[in-house]
Amino acid sequence: MTTISEAITRDHREIKDYYNEVVGSSDVAHQTSYGNLLVWELARHSVGEELILYPAFEQYMGEKGKEMADKDREQHHEVKILLKKFQALTPRDEDYRETLDQLMGPLREHMDEEERDDLPAIEEALKSNLEDQNGSAAPDPSSLSSTVVDSQTLARRFALTKKFVPTRSHPSAGEHPLFESAMGLLAAPIDHLMDLMRKFPDQPSVGERAGQTSERADSPIEATKETARKGVERTQSMGQSAMEGAKDTAEAGRKKTRQAADTAGDKARDVSARARDTARRGSESVKRAVSSSASSGAS
Numbered sequence: 302m303t304t305i306s307e308a309i310t311r312d313h314r315e316i317k318d319y320y321n322e323v324v325g326s327s328d329v330a331h332q333t334s335y336g337n338l339l340v341w342e343l344a345r346h347s348v349g350e351e352l353i354l355y356p357a358f359e360q361y362m363g364e365k366g367k368e369m370a371d372k373d374r375e376q377h378h379e380v381k382i383l384l385k386k387f388q389a390l391t392p393r394d395e396d397y398r399e400t401l402d403q404l405m406g407p408l409r410e411h412m413d414e415e416e417r418d419d420l421p422a423i424e425e426a427l428k429s430n431l432e433d434q435n436g437s438a439a440p441d442p443s444s445l446s447s448t449v450v451d452s453q454t455l456a457r458r459f460a461l462t463k464k465f466v467p468t469r470s471h472p473s474a475g476e477h478p479l480f481e482s483a484m485g486l487l488a489a490p491i492d493h494l495m496d497l498m499r500k501f502p503d504q505p506s507v508g509e510r511a512g513q514t515s516e517r518a519d520s521p522i523e524a525t526k527e528t529a530r531k532g533v534e535r536t537q538s539m540g541q542s543a544m545e546g547a548k549d550t551a552e553a554g555r556k557k558t559r560q561a562a563d564t565a566g567d568k569a570r571d572v573s574a575r576a577r578d579t580a581r582r583g584s585e586s587v588k589r590a591v592s593s594s595a596s597s598g599a600s
């Protein structure tokens with residue numbers, strides 16, 4: 302089961318990977334795909350943290366948690382301004398790369414801080430809160446709403462919250478799209494997002510558990526991931542064909558070697574037979590000469 306630290310850190314790695322894809326390529330289509338992927342993933346990640354992680358800081362870590370949450374929200378605000386600027390650009394724009402680097406600077410610092418300071422602190426707080434709760438003889442029923450959750454539950458809520466902010470309407474949300482752009486999502490007031498989230502089931506539907514969510518396939522993120530997956534499959538299939546080709550070549554080589562060995566064996570057998578024949582004839586002629594000399598001596 303994934304912990305909240307693992308879920309957040311995995312997102313951070315993905316965001317950094319998308320950045321590397323953009324700056325490591327000169328292909329405009331590739332840069333556009335991964336640039337879009339970075340924008341959407343960052344938007345969903347930020348909203349997920351603001352709805353699930355930062356409230357958990359405040360709930361389980363007292364004054365220190367409030368300070369951490371405030372600092373993180375402030376850093377998100379700075380990143381969102383740069384993200385808005387970056388999202389309006391294309392790889393053909395002169396300041397595309399510069400703006401992306403301007404965005405990644407404070408974002409990297411923020412992600413590093415979360416991983417180094419905030420996540421270990423919340424893991425520790427969740428653990429000790431849980432121990433306190435389990436140690437109390439009779440839990441107060443009136444405090445059910447503030448029941449302590451474990452790190453894995455927080456991770457599951459974080460994942461579901463990210464899933465509820467697709468580019469298109471969730472099936473149960475009716476006809477109206479939720480957010481047509483990452484900026485629409487980021488600009489939405491947080492209490493409005495919380496209201497929206499409450500309209501979604503806490504558990505994934507049967508179809509979602511089986512990985513059949515239609516909005517997943519429709520979103521640019523999933524579409525790009527799908528393209529990447531197909532690319533990997535193609536590469537694997539090319540590798541398989543190359544391997545089959547190599548096997549055929551090796552088999553043909555082995556066949557040729559066997560044929561050459563057979564031919565050499567046949568030749569050697571011929572030579573040996575001829576030698577035996579010559580020796581036999583030589584021996585017969587010696588015998589004949591001895592016999593003739595013996596008979597002429599006797600006479």
Ligand SMILES: [Fe+2]
Pocket residue numbers: 347350373377411415
């Ligand atoms: Fe964050």
Ligand SMILES: [Fe+2]
Pocket residue numbers: 309313346350412415
């Ligand atoms: Fe983060």
